[in-house]
Amino acid sequence: MDGPAESPADVQALKRQAIVREAREHFVTEGYTATKMEPIARAAGVSTATIYSLFGGKSELYSAVIDEACDDFTRRMESIRAIDGDARETLTSFAEDYADFMGDPFVRSVFRLVVAERTRFQEVALRFFNHGRAEVGLTLIDLIRRLSADGELKPIEHPSWAAGHLVGMIEHPTFFVNLVTGDQIRIRRNRKQIVDDAVETFLARYGA
Structure with missing residues (x-):
């Protein structure tokens, strides 16, 4: 039937x-x-x-494509919200997921598209940026606040700055180098080394 x-x-x-x-x-x-x-x-x-x-028309279709990419990125980052553990476990789990996300060639291709068309679609580019900041930045800031309140990290006056330090150490080798060079330069460190180095450096600065 x-x-x-x-x-x-x-x-x-x-x-x-x-x-x-x-x-x-x-x-x-x-x-x-x-x-x-x-x-x-x-x-x-x-x-x-x-x-x-x-x-x-084509402009409306482009906007829909970028909005759908934002939604796709959100779905892929949702697992980060469920992290629970001590500082090293929590931050390593976040960093691994974030490095995998930022190292994805498709993610870079969408970013390249948004950057290339930002003067034509400024509102779309701004919406894309704000969406990413909310989904990733606020998630990490909340994790840092929780770890600090639990005594896993030092009291941190500006959690957003601390979050920027961690994601910056991940974004540069996994995302920005390839974004700028068109994937022509290979980073010597592998993904695990990048994550371990970033977390270790972060804990050396902010660990309790």
Whole structure:
């Protein structure tokens, strides 16, 4: 027996999902200007009229792609919220997940796209930045506050500064070097060494 038929809303949602997925690949690989609606429609299995009916135009589709990437990033970072343990365990777990996230070539490709189009889409770029700061920065700040309150870290007057110190030690080798060089330079330290060094340096400064 066949299952229940999909509602029109479900069909529209599936079409929208397919369009955003294919548009993301085109924007990332070709850039905003070179991306055309017709190839996206063919890859998504819809008509160009469907794209325009759902998004209005290419700029609205670009905005939807970046917003969807933000949501994807949030889902991938949610596991960090459940961390529980002493300072080294907690910070190492956070640092490992964050290093994996920032070291993902797809994540870098989205950042490159946002940076390349920031003058054209300033509001989208600002929303992207604020979203990342809230999802990652506030999560780590909350962890640092908890560890400090539990006596695992020293009393920290500015938890946001401490959070910036830790993520900066992770972001530079796993993200910014490759972002700037186009993945042409290989960092000598592996991911585990980067994480261990960052946590050790952080605890030397802030450990109780």
